[in-house]
Amino acid sequence: MRAIRFRLPADEKEELLDALLPLLPAGVRELERGDEVELVSVAAAPPSRAALEAAAGVELLGWDEREVPADWRARRALLGGGVLVGGRVLIRSPDDPPPGVEGIVDLVLARGGGGFGSGSHPTTRMCLELLLDVAPGAGGAVDLGCGLGTLAIAAARLGWGPVAGVDRMAEAVAVARENGERNGVTVDFAVADLERDPVPLAPLVLVNAPPPVQERVAAAAAESGGAAAAGEPDGSAPPAGRVEIVIASGMLLPELRAAMPAYAAAGLRPVRALEDDGWAAARLERTDA
Amino acid sequence: MREDVLDADRAAAAGAAWGQQACLLADGGLLISSTRLVEFNVRAPILLAPGLFRLDLTPQEETLGVLTRPLSSHPTHWRADQSTWDGYRDAGETAPLELHGLFELPDGPVTAWLHILSFTDRDAAAVHFVAKLELRAAGG
Numbered sequence: 001m002r003a004i005r006f007r008l009p010a011d012e013k014e015e016l017l018d019a020l021l022p023l024l025p026a027g028v029r030e031l032e033r034g035d036e037v038e039l040v041s042v043a044a045a046p047p048s049r050a051a052l053e054a055a056a057g058v059e060l061l062g063w064d065e066r067e068v069p070a071d072w073r074a075r076r077a078l079l080g081g082g083v084l085v086g087g088r089v090l091i092r093s094p095d096d097p098p099p100g101v102e103g104i105v106d107l108v109l110a111r112g113g114g115g116f117g118s119g120s121h122p123t124t125r126m127c128l129e130l131l132l133d134v135a136p137g138a139g140g141a142v143d144l145g146c147g148l149g150t151l152a153i154a155a156a157r158l159g160w161g162p163v164a165g166v167d168r169m170a171e172a173v174a175v176a177r178e179n180g181e182r183n184g185v186t187v188d189f190a191v192a193d194l195e196r197d198p199v200p201l202a203p204l205v206l207v208n209a210p211p212p213v214q215e216r217v218a219a220a221a222a223e224s225g226g227a228a229a230a231g232e233p234d235g236s237a238p239p240a241g242r243v244e245i246v247i248a249s250g251m252l253l254p255e256l257r258a259a260m261p262a263y264a265a266a267g268l269r270p271v272r273a274l275e276d277d278g279w280a281a282a283r284l285e286r287t288d289a
Numbered sequence: 290m291r292e293d294v295l296d297a298d299r300a301a302a303a304g305a306a307w308g309q310q311a312c313l314l315a316d317g318g319l320l321i322s323s324t325r326l327v328e329f330n331v332r333a334p335i336l337l338a339p340g341l342f343r344l345d346l347t348p349q350e351e352t353l354g355v356l357t358r359p360l361s362s363h364p365t366h367w368r369a370d371q372s373t374w375d376g377y378r379d380a381g382e383t384a385p386l387e388l389h390g391l392f393e394l395p396d397g398p399v400t401a402w403l404h405i406l407s408f409t410d411r412d413a414a415a416v417h418f419v420a421k422l423e424l425r426a427a428g429g
Contacts, residue, residue, distance in 0.1 A: 014358065021343070025307040025325075027333025042328075072328060072414050081330075095414075111350060111411065120330075120349035 001075075003068040004046045006060035007036040019055045023047045036061065042068060042075070083119035085128040089154060091119030094182075105157050109148050109179050115172030116208070117150030123249040126274040126281035127151055127208050130247045133272065133283065134204070136160045137244065142202040144194055144217060145209035145250065149176030149187060155206065156185035164200060166192035201243050208250040208281075211259060218262035221246070242286075243268065249281035256280040290394045291426050294340045295319045303339040318425035328415045332356075335405075336420040341365075341392055344403065348416040353407070357390070364393040391427075398427045 008016050010032070021028070024041045031038040049063050069075045073095045082092030082099075089105045092098075099106055109117065117124050128151065136159035143152035146165030153176075156163045163185070167173050170191050180187040192200070194213045199220035207217050221243045246268050251259065253275055260270060260282075268284040275281075293299065300311035300321050309323040325346075327333040332347040332354065340361055347354030359365050367390045390401035406419040 018343070018358070018360070021334045021345070022303070022306055022337070025334065027327055027331040029331055076414070116351055118350040121351045 001042055001044055001068050001070045002046050003040055003042045003066055003075075004049075005038060005040045005062070005064040006049075006052075007033060007038045007062045008058075008060070010035055010037050012058075013037050016056050016058065019057070020052055023052060023055055038062070083125065085119070085125050086132045088132055089128055091117075091124070091128075091150060093118070105154065107150065107154055107157065108182055109150055109153070110175060110182065111148065112171070112175045114169055115149075115167065115175050116145070116147030118148065119150070122276035122279045123208050123251075123281060124150055126276055126279070127206060127247050127249050128154055129274060130272060130281055130283040131155065131158065131206070134245060137203050139203040139242075140164070141204035141206060142166070142200050143187075144199065144205065144207040145213060146176055146189065147172050147208075149179045149189060151206040151208060151247075152176070152187045152189070153180055153183050153185055155204065156180075156187055157183065160204060162186070162188065164188040164190070164202065166190050166194065166200060168193040168195075203242060203244045205243055205246045207246065207248050210250055211255050214248055214251065214255075214259040215262055217246070217248075218259065218266050218268075221263070221266035221268065244286045246284040247281065248284065249279065251280055252278055253280040256282055290340075290396045291399055294338065294392075294394070294399060295424055295426065299339050300337075304334075304337040307334065309336060314423065314425075316425070318423055321422040321424070322420070324417070324419045326413075326415050326417050328413075335418055336403075336422055338401070338422060338424065341399070341401070341424070342390070344405075344420060344422075346405070346416075346418060348407070348409070348418075353386075353416075355386070355388075355405075357388070357403075361392075361394075363395070366391045366393075400425050400427045 026041055026043040028039040028041045053060055076095050081096035082090050084090050090099045091107045094108055094110055111118055140162040141155040141160040143165035146152050146167045149165055152163050152165035165187055173189050173191050176189045199216050201224055263284050267286050269287045270282040271285050273282040297311040297313050311321045314320050323336045325335050327348055329348055332345050334343055335346050336344040342360055343358045345356040357367055367388055369388050386405040388403040392399045402423045404421045408417040
């Protein structure tokens, strides 16, 4: 297999791809490079640079062509992968190479069980970015709808503790437990359906989940009245402490706006919000202390 | 114009690089069909309706990037049923993603009905796609 790599001006990319993609049926990986976009295409017999430039009618910048392994795992280890969030946290699969620089929180997450949290979705990335702003506090954190355990493991790696995580999918919780061990952190993962079961609370609540779950979390935070935690997932003891911070996502922007009054009733108001591709996230902090 | 976009030979030739096929339907419409295996994080052309649009898909582990890239300046309208929005990730659902399009060409509108079926093969870090497009002249 051979990989070709070249750059295009970002503002002309779509027009040029109209000419190039029919010659690159294997498709392209798109990597943002400031005002340019770097494209990588892998095929057994990719078209020549001359053929592509003739089709595009422009010179292709930074042309590179090399032999690469046919096996995608070997290729991924060579070409790299993973998602870097906030310049500080790398979410990658065990098949991706480790970060090449020091000081990066390296989250190695196996996929499986239908669990969410690979970092490919903007809500995961926004939750992490909002989490990076906050200094770890006493009393721990809970990840509601933890999927692969991404946010819970990140919180533990950033210094929060004790940390718990719940998800309604038993298969995802099993993968999350493995991921916790893989990343050398202690997180109490358990199965719970947050649309029915008691909602575990902690000073930091991470809830990347749809509106019905947000409503229950806000109600639980309000009912707790700033007191200790409520509920026990799967019989395990939840982290104790009043809810001080909620990082909420898993919603489109109108849904996030609609969820704010319920959180305000619990004394939690937004201090920072992010939006990406229609999805929204907010960090809410207690204001009635 | 409508005659061109409903031409099976033209459609088959446009997507020949990935084996796209096209044939006329009994009611005078055009069927374009294509199947592809696309690696995660790769944007690949899946189906091309010359003079109308190109369907590019970018499968990721939890999301699917769907782009109907217009290939003309004529007004185009797309809509999808809400049930389509989460169809990619929910392994319990086998229903296809379904899009309906309307192309306002100078000599009359053309309607599009696009079906996309997918099967994620995590061992291969790739997704199999089957796309089917039916185009029909509308409004006489």
